[in-house]
Amino acid sequence: MKKTFFISILSLLILISLSFLYLKNSEQKKITSYKEFEKVLTQKDEQAFIFIGRPSCDYCVVLKPLFYKAIQQTKFKGYELNTDSIKNKTDREKLEKLFAKLNIDSVPIIISNENPEKRYTGDSKLEKIVQFMEEKNHE
CATH class of the missing domain: 3.40.30.10 (Glutaredoxin)
Structure with a gap:
């Protein structure tokens, strides 16, 4: 149970980090x-x-x-x-x-x-x- 919870939290953090990087990169491209x-x-x-x-x-x-x-x-x-x-x-x-x-x-x-x-x-x-x-x- 703890292992599943840990993996879920870790996956969520990775997803949030990738989303942030994507948004940051696309914002840099706005004129x-x-x-x-x-x-x-x-x-x-x-x-x-x-x-x-x-x-x-x-x-x-x-x-x-x-x-x-x-x-x-x-x-x-x-x-x-x-x-x-x-x-x-x-x-x-x-x-x-x-x-x-x-x-x-x-x-x-x-x-x-x-x-x-x-x-x-x-x-x-x-x-x-x-x-x-x-x-x-x-x-």
Whole structure:
């Protein structure tokens, strides 16, 4: 009885620890300013993908978890820009100008730092997102 209790507690602690690590890692990948967004876009040493969306967008809510699953499958770096989280007026204005330059006029959208002109705005299907990411890797 004591052995079962001990194993249950140990399993629970391991699960909580792994959950904490997962959340910590995904929080580090959230872009919260224009400067961070620009840094990710100009970082050319490693390919990364950026999910741009907002919580008030139903399509974004559906696509976001698929984006993270695709990132896990492909092992690329993944970042998230919640457009509603950019509160600084100057940052918002700079983002709007950059979005206009990149022809980003709606969300959700997934772009690559290697070529932000090419983007994924298609189906909410994991296989298609993975295919998009892997195709970018070969260009």
